[in-house]
Amino acid sequence: MKRKEMIVFAVISALLTVYALYSLIGYTVTELKYPVLHAGETSAYFGGNLIMLGVAGGVLLLSCSAFSVLLYFLLKDRRKAATAAEEEEEQKAA
Amino acid sequence: MEKSKKTRWARLCALLLMMTLSLAMLTSCGEEGEPRTVVPDENAAATVTVFASSGDGERVFGLFNFGHAFLQLTNKSGETLDLCGFSLAAGESATISTWSLTKRFGVWFNVESAFVKQRVKYNDRLSVTAPVTQEGLAEINGYLREKNRWSVTANCTAFTLGLFNLLVAEENKIGIAGLLTPEKLKNEIARFSEHREVEEIVTEGELGYLDKAGNFVGGFVME
Numbered sequence: 413m414k415r416k417e418m419i420v421f422a423v424i425s426a427l428l429t430v431y432a433l434y435s436l437i438g439y440t441v442t443e444l445k446y447p448v449l450h451a452g453e454t455s456a457y458f459g460g461n462l463i464m465l466g467v468a469g470g471v472l473l474l475s476c477s478a479f480s481v482l483l484y485f486l487l488k489d490r491r492k493a494a495t496a497a498e499e500e501e502e503q504k505a506a
Numbered sequence: 507m508e509k510s511k512k513t514r515w516a517r518l519c520a521l522l523l524m525m526t527l528s529l530a531m532l533t534s535c536g537e538e539g540e541p542r543t544v545v546p547d548e549n550a551a552a553t554v555t556v557f558a559s560s561g562d563g564e565r566v567f568g569l570f571n572f573g574h575a576f577l578q579l580t581n582k583s584g585e586t587l588d589l590c591g592f593s594l595a596a597g598e599s600a601t602i603s604t605w606s607l608t609k610r611f612g613v614w615f616n617v618e619s620a621f622v623k624q625r626v627k628y629n630d631r632l633s634v635t636a637p638v639t640q641e642g643l644a645e646i647n648g649y650l651r652e653k654n655r656w657s658v659t660a661n662c663t664a665f666t667l668g669l670f671n672l673l674v675a676e677e678n679k680i681g682i683a684g685l686l687t688p689e690k691l692k693n694e695i696a697r698f699s700e701h702r703e704v705e706e707i708v709t710e711g712e713l714g715y716l717d718k719a720g721n722f723v724g725g726f727v728m729e
Contacts (some may be wrong), residue, residue, distance in 0.1 A: 434568060438566055442638045447625070448729055449609070450727055456609030457607065457608070
């Protein structure tokens with residue numbers, strides 16, 4: 413994958429991470445606002461929000477991982493390029 | 507080489523655009539149809555009111571809220587109706603729909619009525635009432651047991667629409683194409699000249715669900 417493509421994917425995964433985080437907070441707040449049904453010791457929670465919480469959590473995990481990996485490779489490439497430039501300068505100076 | 511890459515990107519963008527458009531078409535409200543009227547039956551043993559709320563006013567920016575659809579069954583006969591173990595006494599009403607509640611993904615009784623009693627909910631709801639036929643009343647328990655589940659496709663709207671169409675006469679049935687959403691049902695309800703906005707929901711009645719065997723389990727309270 414080229415550097416340009418890696419930057420595009422890193423930006424997309426970063427945006428996805430932000431949205432997933434927003435969703436995670438949003439659905440948590442929504443679920444907390446919903447009432448709980450009780451029958452003795454049995455409780456029932458609104459599962460629709462919990463499903464969306466799971467989805468948002470999954471997306472957050474994936475997008476965050478993808479962003480981290482892409483960032484790692486981008487920084488690695490940059491470091492490699494910087495080291496190569498330094499070595500070239502040293503060789504020229506020698 | 508560069509050209510083929512550009513073509514690949516263009517194809518990917520076109521594919522995403524097509525998928526977005528297809529989804530939009532599938533869930534779109536569609537055009538408004540011809541106005542309708544409910545065919546009455548003064549001797550009906552029960553009436554059924556179909557409610558649909560598209561979730562307007564409860565929507566949080568960026569989060570999904572598709573709304574909710576449910577029925578209110580009112581016993582007009584002099585006898586108690588048995589709904590899989592739930593007793594609907596003469597003159598009483600109960601709300602019925604499917605919910606994805608952690609205790610049971612399936613049919614729940616009186617969740618909406620308890621909800622409305624406790625919270626400001628379904629404020630954009632539209633409803634229409636139709637008489638229940640004797641044939642429909644005879645088949646209701648079979649339907650409740652058969653559709654005692656919840657999924658994205660077997661959702662509250664699918665259950666509500668199916669039960670409404672089972673209970674009412676041919677002339678009062680509602681037809682919706684594509685993916686069933688509360689928004690689409692709301693648009694269909696709006697076609698009836700007798701439709702009501704934010705109709706009162708009876709807030710008394712035992713709260714409970716149908717277990718796996720299709721028997722009513724009650725005694726729940728909303729806190």
